[in-house]
Amino acid sequence: MPELVFFSGTMDCGKSTLALQIEHNRSARGLSGMIFSRDDRAGEGKLSSRLGLVTDAVEVEDGQDLYAYLVDHLSQGRRADYVIADEAQFLAPEQIDQLARVVDDLGLDVYAFGITTDFRSKLFPGSQRLVELADRVEVLQVEALCWCGARATHNARTIGGEMVVEGAQVVVGDVNQPDDIGYEVLCRRHHRRRMTAATARAAALSPDVLPVSAS
C-alpha cells in the first residue's frame, strides 16, 4: 500500500540527508522521483544536506496545487514513481492534503521531511496537517543534542547567541550562526528557560554565580 510518511525531527538531525539517501536508493534501482522543496538554504529548486550533498528539486510556490502538478507531469507521459517533499513545514495545509491525494488516487509513496515546531515551539501549519494525515510519523534516529548533552527536542531562534521569542514564523537560516540571526537546538528544559549555549557559558563565567569562598 502506498503511504504518506512524515519524517520529523529538530533542525540538523539529518532529515535532508535521509531524503537524499531515499532518492539515491530508489533512483539506483531505476525508479524516478518527483522531488519538491521550498526555501532550502542552498537556494531555489534545491534539496541540500549539511553533509554536502545536493540535488535539484521543484521549488513549491504559494498556492501551487501539487496533485495537479503530478497529474500534469504524468499525463505528459513523464515518470514519477514516488514523491519526496523536503522542508515540508513550509507547505500550506492544502498542499499536504494534495500530497495525501497523490498517495490515495495516484498510488505513489510520498515521503515528507520537516521540522514539527517553530522557534516558539508552536506547530507549523503544514506540519500539523502532516501529523493529522500521515500514515506514519517517523522521528529521526540520529538525535541532535542540546548543549547540556540531553536530547534536543526544540528549535530556538537566536540573535547573537541569545534566544528570541518574537518574530515571523518563517525565517530561513541555519544553526551555528553565533554573530547573526540563527538557530540552536535545545532540550525542552533549556528552551523553556531560554538558555542557549552562549547564555549558559556567560552565566557560568559570571562572578554572580561563582562559588563563594569560605574565607
Ligand SMILES: Nc1ncnc2c1ncn2[C@@H]1O[C@H](COP(=O)(O)OP(=O)(O)O)[C@@H](O)[C@H]1O
Ligand atoms: N562535518 C560534519 N561531519 C559529520 N556529520 C555532519 C557534519 N556536519 C553536519 N553533520 C551531520 O549532518 C546532519 C544534518 O544533516 P541535514 O540533513 O542537513 O539535517 P536536517 O535536514 O535535519 O536539518 C546532522 O545529523 C549532523 O550530525
Ligand SMILES: Cc1cn([C@H]2C[C@H](O)[C@@H](COP(=O)(O)O)O2)c(=O)[nH]c1=O
Ligand atoms: C525553527 C524555525 C526554523 N525555520 C527555518 C530555518 C531553516 O531554514 C528551516 C529548517 O531547515 P532544516 O533543514 O530542518 O535545518 O526552517 C523557520 O523558518 N522558522 C522557525 O521557527
